[in-house]
Amino acid sequence: MMRKTANIVLLLVAVAFCYGLQVSKPHYGDLIGPIPARGKMAETIVGRNFEARAEKVAFARNLKADRFGETKILTTGGVWAVVTVEFAARAQSTSVAVASWRGPTGLAYDQTERMSFADGLLPVAIDPGLPKKARLVFELRPDEASNATLLISEKLMSALDSQAEISLGPVVIAPDGLPAGTVDTLDMSQPI
Amino acid sequence: MFENAGSRLKAWLVAGIGTAAALALAGVLGAFGARHEPMQLLAPTGRIETGQWLLRPLRAYTAEGENLYGAPLKPGARALVFEVEMTNRTAKSSKDYFDVLQASQATVDPSSKPFIVLTRDSTLSPELHPGMPERMAYIWELPGGSAPPASLDLTVIRKTYKQRDNLYGLPGWFNPAPAGTLTLPVGSGPDTADIQP
Amino acid sequence: MTAQDLVQQSGLGERKWRRRSLWALLLLIPLTFAVEVYDSIKALLADNDLFARRVAWGQSVHFGGSDWKLTDLRGAFGMANLPPDSVPVLADFSVKVGDPDLQKLWLGCKVMLIDAAGRRWAPTSAVTLKAPGDVQTCTSAIFSGAKSGDTLNLRETFLVPKDVTKTIRPAVGLASERPHFLLFQLEKD
Numbered sequence: 001m002m003r004k005t006a007n008i009v010l011l012l013v014a015v016a017f018c019y020g021l022q023v024s025k026p027h028y029g030d031l032i033g034p035i036p037a038r039g040k041m042a043e044t045i046v047g048r049n050f051e052a053r054a055e056k057v058a059f060a061r062n063l064k065a066d067r068f069g070e071t072k073i074l075t076t077g078g079v080w081a082v083v084t085v086e087f088a089a090r091a092q093s094t095s096v097a098v099a100s101w102r103g104p105t106g107l108a109y110d111q112t113e114r115m116s117f118a119d120g121l122l123p124v125a126i127d128p129g130l131p132k133k134a135r136l137v138f139e140l141r142p143d144e145a146s147n148a149t150l151l152i153s154e155k156l157m158s159a160l161d162s163q164a165e166i167s168l169g170p171v172v173i174a175p176d177g178l179p180a181g182t183v184d185t186l187d188m189s190q191p192i
Numbered sequence: 193m194f195e196n197a198g199s200r201l202k203a204w205l206v207a208g209i210g211t212a213a214a215l216a217l218a219g220v221l222g223a224f225g226a227r228h229e230p231m232q233l234l235a236p237t238g239r240i241e242t243g244q245w246l247l248r249p250l251r252a253y254t255a256e257g258e259n260l261y262g263a264p265l266k267p268g269a270r271a272l273v274f275e276v277e278m279t280n281r282t283a284k285s286s287k288d289y290f291d292v293l294q295a296s297q298a299t300v301d302p303s304s305k306p307f308i309v310l311t312r313d314s315t316l317s318p319e320l321h322p323g324m325p326e327r328m329a330y331i332w333e334l335p336g337g338s339a340p341p342a343s344l345d346l347t348v349i350r351k352t353y354k355q356r357d358n359l360y361g362l363p364g365w366f367n368p369a370p371a372g373t374l375t376l377p378v379g380s381g382p383d384t385a386d387i388q389p
Numbered sequence: 390m391t392a393q394d395l396v397q398q399s400g401l402g403e404r405k406w407r408r409r410s411l412w413a414l415l416l417l418i419p420l421t422f423a424v425e426v427y428d429s430i431k432a433l434l435a436d437n438d439l440f441a442r443r444v445a446w447g448q449s450v451h452f453g454g455s456d457w458k459l460t461d462l463r464g465a466f467g468m469a470n471l472p473p474d475s476v477p478v479l480a481d482f483s484v485k486v487g488d489p490d491l492q493k494l495w496l497g498c499k500v501m502l503i504d505a506a507g508r509r510w511a512p513t514s515a516v517t518l519k520a521p522g523d524v525q526t527c528t529s530a531i532f533s534g535a536k537s538g539d540t541l542n543l544r545e546t547f548l549v550p551k552d553v554t555k556t557i558r559p560a561v562g563l564a565s566e567r568p569h570f571l572l573f574q575l576e577k578d
Binding site: 090132 | 475501507508510513515547548549550552553
């Protein structure tokens with residue numbers, strides 16, 4: 001009887017142990033995911049191939065940009081967020097192509113595809129020793145503006161490569177629902 | 193193997209009961225439910241959920257191919273336009289809306305893919321961002337010389353979320369399947385009124 | 390022979406084989422590892438410029454089926470609209486084509502500048518300088534249809550910080566020669 005009980009207990013322990021192994025095992029997607037390099041606003045974040053430093057974030061209701069010589073106003077159903085980032089290459093020339101804005105609830109907003117004609121946006125080619133500024137433009141819901149994280153990587157499939165994760169900190173939301181300091185129109189044709 | 197007819201009968205009975213139980217269980221779990229389910233008719237004045245997208249049909253019309261949201265149509269071609277408010281229900285920016293709507297084969301050439309345009313500034317198939325409704329236009333080029341259709345039949349396709357797909361172990365939307373059909377009146381010209389506010 | 394002897398003997402044989410198997414593992418595990426990593430190592434070597442072959446100033450070297458020679462490396466100082474403390478650098482090569490199958494031999498052609506610290510600069514698109522008509526880049530030369538015996542004039546333009554102009558050396562890598570690449574020395578070296 002003792003022996004039988006001991007066997008059953010051992011079996012249960014083995015089941016629990018195997019279940020623990022199963023649930024704690026990292027999934028393939030986690031294993032081959034990007035490697036984060038974390039930091040805050042105005043800090044230089046050092047990745048494998050590039051460095052990034054977020055200088056400022058501006059919010060706007062509309063963007064003004066030049067398209068083949070004519071001025072274009074870009075409206076949005078939410079709010080535009082324009083982040084100025086300084087990039088530098090480390091050991092060799094490279095280019096940075098992908099950025100997204102991760103809001104406080106985890107929603108990920110990719111760079112807008114509505115401004116592909118404008119200058120100073122990603123992808124940006126960078127060389128060692130020659131820092132270069134670029135603008136990252138996002139279209140987002142105003143409630144995703146505060147405590148967001150900026151994710152920057154060289155390529156779309158940044159498996160096992162660095163991804164800069166920059167915490168942008170809290171943003172005060174004004175009574176009109178938009179971030180405080182939101183300008184009506186931001187002129188993107190101005191030099192960075 | 194069996195010593196007598198009695199035990200053979202017993203074996204047959206056990207096997208038969210096992211099979212019947214398996215079939216009954218499969219039936220309870222819905223293995224046969226997918227068969228012959230009639231296609232659901234969707235109300236055009238309402239919201240349609242397709243997994244990734246929330247659709248709110250606005251209007252359908254035919255028009256000459258000039259200045260139709262900058263879509264690169266053949267000169268002089270007539271186009272069938274379906275305007276819809278789309279909201280990305282997922283957590284990521286996405287442009288996985290190319291297969292969400294299928295026009296019936298009677299109205300458009302099944303081999304022709306529609307141009308999908310953001311009406312706000314005529315950007316051709318941009319990514320749409322989570323929780324931000326946008327008015328989009330699906331623009332099909334109509335075959336030359338055909339009479340403008342009086343109504344548009346659309347099949348709405350939905351996909352299913354998988355936390356990990358079988359090939360890469362990564363999350364994604366898979367298994368497109370029809371969610372229902374939708375019929376809209378087709379107006380004439382871009383002045384056609386929206387069917388819902 | 391008693392039954393006990395038999396048992397003992399078979400036990401001995403088993404022990405012997407167990408020992409042999411354990412020793413065999415010493416050989417088999419490294420062998421398996423070698424087989425597993427072979428493709429990865431091959432890809433690593435074929436994709437990267439790892440080992441430099443130094444080329445003295447004025448010397449011509451056979452590389453990827455042709456004879457390569459560095460003819461000039463100079464800075465283009467005094468240009469406007471450039472980032473502060475940066476200078477465009479031009480590298481000129483004269484290549485005498487040997488094997489004319491450039492589309493195969495020159496595939497993945499990469500010209501770069503390497504400084505004393507090992508940092509590498511790729512050609513830039515930020516600067517465009519006028520060049521004589523017969524000057525090509527490495528990639529455009531691949532499709533030039535050059536025949537054996539022709540001499541190609543190649544020029545690549547780079548943008549580097551001013552403080553590294555003293556130590557940069559031009560280098561050329563081709564897929565057909567990787568992991569080896571050419572590192573050209575200057576007159577003053």
